[in-house]
Amino acid sequence: MMAAVSANADAPRPAAPPPEHGKAARRSASWTIAHTADDTDRPSGSQSIQRAFVLLNLVGVLARDRPDGVSLAELTRVSGRPKASVRRVLVALVAEGYVEQDPDTACYRLGLQAGVLGELAGHRAGDLSEVSTDSLIRIADASTDTTFLTVRHGSYGVCTRRQEGPGPIRNYALAVGDRHPLGVGAGSLAVLSALSDENVEAVLTATATTRSHYPGFDDETLRNLVRRSRQAGYALNDGRVIAGSWALGVAVHDAAGRPVAALSVASIAERFDPERRDELAALLQTEAETIHAALTRSQESRPARGQP
Amino acid sequence: MMAAVSANADAPRPAAPPPEHGKAARRSASWTIAHTADDTDRPSGSQSIQRAFVLLNLVGVLARDRPDGVSLAELTRVSGRPKASVRRVLVALVAEGYVEQDPDTACYRLGLQAGVLGELAGHRAGDLSEVSTDSLIRIADASTDTTFLTVRHGSYGVCTRRQEGPGPIRNYALAVGDRHPLGVGAGSLAVLSALSDENVEAVLTATATTRSHYPGFDDETLRNLVRRSRQAGYALNDGRVIAGSWALGVAVHDAAGRPVAALSVASIAERFDPERRDELAALLQTEAETIHAALTRSQESRPARGQP
DNA sequence: GATCAGTGGTCCACAATATGGACCGTTGCG
């Protein structure tokens, strides 16, 4: 666990919120995640809504492995917003059923409607998540490591699925719901590397402020990583996000050929010697191609919009 | 299909939105659903957030069986709000990734983050949905009819799960995400009937304005239905919501003994002769008890909040 | 090809709405 938090993009005030990643304060999260989409965006008349959803994401991610939920204090700390505001929003979310408050601990976790929304969104046939489940399972089985599906969303990558492998090694560097700038993490880097140079630059500028919270991911480093990934045919994260935690990713292209996601496998550094890298890359590439084919197929059968 | 829509509670202006349920206008929905929680609630400083989530629910429900999504026009029509406002909120939702807009049709459907949220909320062990899946499958198999799990949320009931039976009869009266006042529909009525008289009255007043859109569900009728349900030991919806579509429901109690949900089975009127009613009621009651037991068990094992 | 009803999308003066610093009542630690 120890999963990723903080640094809301909208308040450029330094605010000095995260006491570095040194001795992690309290039981709160120790590191950074991007909760909102673009830094570049112009809120233009919906700031409160944006804040509400950022907070909702935060509740989801922070309460992920905590059945009791997240405390108001932690949410205020991590969101960097005044307590009163956070609470007001939380009350609204509770009223809507998207968040529920534990009557005993007074902590917050995702509520009924969150599940309903997932139910409504999840089983969209022809959807990426839908068609990639089999691939994820195959990769996890074959590699015996933890496998991820990262989906591109604007200039960011969101982990939308995670499949544990049968092996003894567990990797907690990435979990469903985590969001990082494109380029941070193997899958995310694979997507970035599959973009045109022009788009890469656009992403770099768009994620600049967010990336200031990620040590060791400056523009130049990322450009180098992109170059290396293109050359190798796969993206390698050699412990840059969390020391000792390595991963290897390959981009997935949609029917139109655009890189919209990535498959990746994570484990400890020792399991990424050159030979195994090639094996893994081949494995991932095959499955990425399978998914691409499935997406293309389901795209072709679209125009028919029959109905009983 | 033809599933349920409209009548946002916050705008008491008559507005004459739904042209009755007669010749369904356009391809839009023909009937009513409650999208927001309480009529009684005091928005107190979060009206825009409430509106955003109401709209999000609306997108989810309306786009449910429509891969292309919902048009802006339909959303404005059905939400009863000015187009500009609806659009502004939609843009915000899109920016957050909870809604996506089809680049071709310009229609809106649930987006990436909606699925992620569901993923984060869904697999909460010890959760109601989690422990009731087996029961739903068993009921659907045994009855050969469509089976539902309805969860109480305030004075309303939300359909959170739906299991098709192997039989030839399909029922489209209720689908995941649909929300109705307690008392409307078999499962919903089962929950209402399991409440104390005092609570029943509270629900009746809370849902009064919403229920004005549901013909044939006035206070007196509901009180009669509650009385009948308590006597029979099960709730019967004899085609009151949609003609010819009957259903039978039984309440599910949580570890503390409160009725928090209901199991129900729906089919055509012909399949609800007295004998079969008793069979179904017994079946549902057994499963409701099973779920209750599971909830109690998982509740007891709670206090231990260990962590590596 | 002009009309019209229907889309999706944009603008901006106005005030209702969300904001957040200050404050209160508890709890639990030293």
Next chain:
DNA sequence: CGCAACGGTCCATATTGTGGACCACTGATC
């Protein structure tokens, strides 16, 4: 018994969201 950290509440303020009016486009229908 302070003291710190907690959840929760208040309310004057101006920032924020509001929504009527308007534009451009499309495709029936006359």
